[in-house]
Amino acid sequence: MSVQQARIQAAYLDQIGIQQWMPRQILPAAKPSPDWVYRFAHPADLLGEDDEIMQALAPQAHKPVEPHAERRAITQIGEALEISAPDDVSAEVNSSNVRRAAVAELTADESSKEGQPASVSSVKRSVEPAPRYKIVMARAGRLLLIDNLPIRAREGFSNKHKRLLAGIVQALGESPQSITLPITLEWPMLAGKTLDQGPHEARKHVQRQLSFMQKESGLETIILFGEGLANWVVGEAVVETQGQLQPLHQTGLNYLVTQSLSQALNMPGAKQQIWSDLQPLV
Numbered sequence: 083m084s085v086q087q088a089r090i091q092a093a094y095l096d097q098i099g100i101q102q103w104m105p106r107q108i109l110p111a112a113k114p115s116p117d118w119v120y121r122f123a124h125p126a127d128l129l130g131e132d133d134e135i136m137q138a139l140a141p142q143a144h145k146p147v148e149p150h151a152e153r154r155a156i157t158q159i160g161e162a163l164e165i166s167a168p169d170d171v172s173a174e175v176n177s178s179n180v181r182r183a184a185v186a187e188l189t190a191d192e193s194s195k196e197g198q199p200a201s202v203s204s205v206k207r208s209v210e211p212a213p214r215y216k217i218v219m220a221r222a223g224r225l226l227l228i229d230n231l232p233i234r235a236r237e238g239f240s241n242k243h244k245r246l247l248a249g250i251v252q253a254l255g256e257s258p259q260s261i262t263l264p265i266t267l268e269w270p271m272l273a274g275k276t277l278d279q280g281p282h283e284a285r286k287h288v289q290r291q292l293s294f295m296q297k298e299s300g301l302e303t304i305i306l307f308g309e310g311l312a313n314w315v316v317g318e319a320v321v322e323t324q325g326q327l328q329p330l331h332q333t334g335l336n337y338l339v340t341q342s343l344s345q346a347l348n349m350p351g352a353k354q355q356i357w358s359d360l361q362p363l364v
Contacts, residue, residue, distance in 0.1 A: 084118060210280030212270040215314065219291060220247070220264045223256040224300055225363075226292075228315065230308025230342045231266075239264050243343045250356070254363050267291060281318075288314040296333070303327070303363060304335060307356075308342030325359035338362065 095101070104119055105112075216231040218239045227247060231239060248258035267288060270279040292315065295301075306312055312320045316330060316337065327336045340359035346352040 088118060210278075210282075212279035213281055213284050215267070215269050215284070215310070217267045217288065217311065217314070218243075218264045219267065219295060221262045221295055221298065221301070222251045222258075222260045224302040225251065225254065225256060226295060226301055226304045227251070227261075228304060228306050228311055229344075230306075230311050232344055235344065239266065242347055246343055246346060246353075250360070253357075254360065265291065265295075285314050285318075296335075301335060304330065304337040305360070305363075306337060306339045308345075309339075312337070312339060325361070327362045 105115060107120075108114070214233050216233050216235070216238075218229045218231055220227045229239070229243070229247070244261075244264070248261060251261060252258050269284045269287060271287065304315065306315060309322060312322045316328075322339045324339050324341070327338055329335075330337050338359065340356045341349075341352050346356055
């Protein structure tokens with residue numbers, strides 16, 4: 083790049099708000115710069131306006147198309163191929179013949195495709211309806227706490243839920259300060275009719291988060307606050323038995339099902355039922 087080209091580039095960059103910096107001396111331990119870098123001067127630092135730079139920056143008008151330029155180009159190509167350029171009538175006839183041949187070829191292809199069986203990719207795959215859930219997960223020492231929130235609840239996992247959960251954790255022998263930041267999982271997660279958001283994908287979404295929270299050592303029991311959670315945590319068609327420790331397959335963990343924290347906050351007698359269900363962990 084020459085000094086003049088560098089000045090034009092700097093002027094362009096300056097117009098869009100980008101400031102360009104150039105070294106004034108050889109930097110230690112740096113790769114040598116081209117010679118023009120040390121002769122460079124920003125256009126704004128020059129005393130007078132550089133005519134070449136201003137001319138380069140000035141918008142150039144489009145060059146008008148010369149009349150019959152396309153015709154002359156066809157003639158030149160024809161001469162190079164040792165054929166004469168077609169006149170207007172023959173060119174029109176040839177172009178119409180080409181169009182008719184293309185239409186005939188496409189029609190033949192479509193008719194041949196009609197007799198062929200449909201490919202596997204063209205068969206529409208049936209998409210199962212997406213289930214809905216709102217699940218909150220938190221870890222507290224040896225316990226993994228999973229609560230089933232009402233789907234239409236506006237407040238979500240409120241401070242009342244957190245205080246109740248802290249009291250339960252303390253009653254089970256763990257410190258309330260050990261409760262990790264609650265994580266909320268909602269399904270369906272994405273919008274779109276073509277995406278697979280059926281029960282299988284919904285369960286995988288929960289299982290991925292479970293495997294992540296089980297990486298820390300010391301986990302013994304998963305407490306499921308709410309009906310229906312065992313379907314996502316344990317597996318399909320699992321029998322939910324409240325207040326009983328059940329083994330979680332191939333993990334060495336146990337799980338226990340009780341009522342949700344939202345039920346305990348809104349239904350009389352639900353807290354007593356939760357405490358009764360948690361007795362195997364006391």
